[in-house]
Amino acid sequence: MPISVTESIFKGKTSSNGFTLIELVVVIIILAVLAVIAAPKFISLKEDAYAGQMQGVSGAIGSAKDLIYASCVLSADCDETEGPGNGNTIKAEGQNITLAYGYPRHTEAGIARAINIVDGDDFEITPYDIAGRTGLRIRPAAEYSVNDCEIRYSEPQAAGDVPLVARDLDGC
Numbered sequence: 001m002p003i004s005v006t007e008s009i010f011k012g013k014t015s016s017n018g019f020t021l022i023e024l025v026v027v028i029i030i031l032a033v034l035a036v037i038a039a040p041k042f043i044s045l046k047e048d049a050y051a052g053q054m055q056g057v058s059g060a061i062g063s064a065k066d067l068i069y070a071s072c073v074l075s076a077d078c079d080e081t082e083g084p085g086n087g088n089t090i091k092a093e094g095q096n097i098t099l100a101y102g103y104p105r106h107t108e109a110g111i112a113r114a115i116n117i118v119d120g121d122d123f124e125i126t127p128y129d130i131a132g133r134t135g136l137r138i139r140p141a142a143e144y145s146v147n148d149c150e151i152r153y154s155e156p157q158a159a160g161d162v163p164l165v166a167r168d169l170d171g172c
Contacts, residue, residue: 050140050149051172053122057115057138058151058167064114065103065153065163068092072102081159100155103163106136111153111163128152133164140172148172 072078080102082088104110119125135154148171154164
């Protein structure tokens with residue numbers, strides 16, 4: 001039986017069609033080490049995202065309350081000395097914002113409307129009463145205990161006062 005030229009060239013050589021067991025074990029070990037090092041960084045991204053979202057809400061509240069108050073002071077139809085419940089409103093971006101002493105009230109028709117957030121979408125909006133001070137609590141729509149990851153807004157208590165804005169973001 002004659003031997004062909006290609007058979008004689010490749011005779012005695014073996015071909016490898018895959019990885020050896022050692023190579024696979026080394027790759028698995030490297031992936032495991034990377035997972036142990038990188039996993040904690042990715043796990044905290046969710047909490048960082050909530051904290052960033054709530055910092056944005058806090059900034060929006062600060063800007064909105066100042067802009068609404070300035071608009072009220074400049075408007076002939078708005079009285080910054082009227083307290084809550086007197087029907088004092090101002091129109092901002094097509095929305096009627098209810099006021100207390102020229103600032104947005106701590107209601108969904110007040111500060112929540114002024115910063116354009118709605119309960120149930122991305123946020124949980126609930127009233128609060130801490131040491132006799134009432135207001136509106138805004139949290140991410142996630143499971144958090146009280147004061148863990150929230151912004152609290154309370155309207156002024158008298159003419160000349162400013163709203164109270166408290167941020168508790170350590171638990172995000």
